[in-house]
Amino acid sequence: MDMHYLTVILLGIVEGLTEFLPVSSTGHLILASELLGYDASTWAMFNVVIQLGAILAVVVLYWRTFWAVATGLLRREPVSWRFLRNLLVAFLPSAVIGLALHSYIEVLLGAPQVVAWALIAGGIAILLIERMVKKAQYHGIADIPLPQVIGIGFIQCIAMIPGVSRSGATIMGALTLGVERRTAAEFSFFLAIPTMLGASTLELLKKGDQITGGSVGWGSIALGFAVSFVVALLVIKWFVGLVSRRGFAPFAWYRIVAGAAALIWLAAR
Template sequence: MSILQPIILGIVEGVTEFLPVSSTGHLILAGALLGYDDEKWKVFNIVIQLGAILAIVVLYWRTFWAVFHGLLRRDATSIRFVRNLLVAFVPAAVIGLALHKKIEALLSRPDIVAVALIVGGVAIIIIERLVKAARVSGVADIPVRTTVGIGIVQCLAMIPGVSRSGATIMGALSLGVERRTAAEFSFFLAIPTMLGATLIELKSNWHEIGHGTVGWGTIGIGFVVAFVVALAVVRVFVPFVSKHGFTPFAWYRIGAGAAALIWLWK
């Protein structure tokens, strides 16, 4: 197996994990385009997402360190920060465990990804035009009711191509959270969400790792590449959306989805 395969998929993951374009959807389409066996690469695609998640831990380590110290002092702001992440995580955890097998079945459907990319792009354009002035700034200041709503909307991302970051960011914007806070809340919420998804996938497929095409060495390459690329992307993403909004990503989604449908129907 060529070392180029995990590098390509690692780049795709690192670029798309925190953009509202669906990293899982892009990995599925990349695998279909390059002729990879979805069944052999599904564990790889899930686990390398932790490389991108690690990039968030590194980039925002001061925030996490301050929250940790705040929790030791029982600081109200730190408590609200953690509370909001946990509350928003619960819906995905419950539904993900309940529908794990059905969700897995969708991971081999590039046609669903293509349609979801287009529908999601249209949804982003509509939300960007209709969203009212933001009332909430700061992750710790998001009301509990709003975090529940964001957590529920995040569950839409179990459909490949919807985008976890896109669903949470658009959900937050619709509920009155300003752009930068919406993006950062999506970053932070990815940590428990993707960690949980990875642990479930590893538990279900542990026996396959090292005995098939994709072993620990291959996963390690994809992990490192996804980490490095995500570091660069996140540094640019927040300033970009603060200035330009999310509409450019919506048009990209529509174009990519349409191109994928044309290619799949050939």
């Protein structure tokens, strides 16, 4: 197989596997660029756009939830309006702070050592939170009070540091604020939709010419999008079942091991 298309498929798999797990998809894509030796700047736009494939997987898997909310909004049902309010309010901090700090975030995206340390620190944080978390108070997204929603939104912003994990920050933040495990995971999935749509739109507006004028064209992006979509479909179902039974500790230990291995490898190059 042509090396170009092999890279496309591998990056699509990495994105689909890691977007909704608390292990940092962006961090893994940065480390993949170091490990595979390809030019990360050439593939930067590709990595952003294929995230939409993973987002589409959420829409497909939870279409009944979105349909129920949409019809509930038309009927002016309070629970549907609270669901929508909570998603939008939790999204706002990342939208505002992301726009303000966009140039600084781009600098961090080129620092694999930052990713490695963030993986380790995030793993330790997950283990600590798993031990400290109290009995859940909120068992539905619409049931989460506004102050907790605002807190989750600001905690998500920590994931602007590559390697932290957007889903990990959102889920752990929700757990510390009294949200039940499955609900915390699903809130993270749903919150990814406006967050990643916003990030992808911003990148397309700023660097869309890289697709038509660069070496990674629409065909490669379509393939990567499809791969990330299919892989994410499988991962989301598996992830929800796992955390409902065993919690998040397995991902914490993975982060610590992966981060340590990355540091050793980066130091030995």
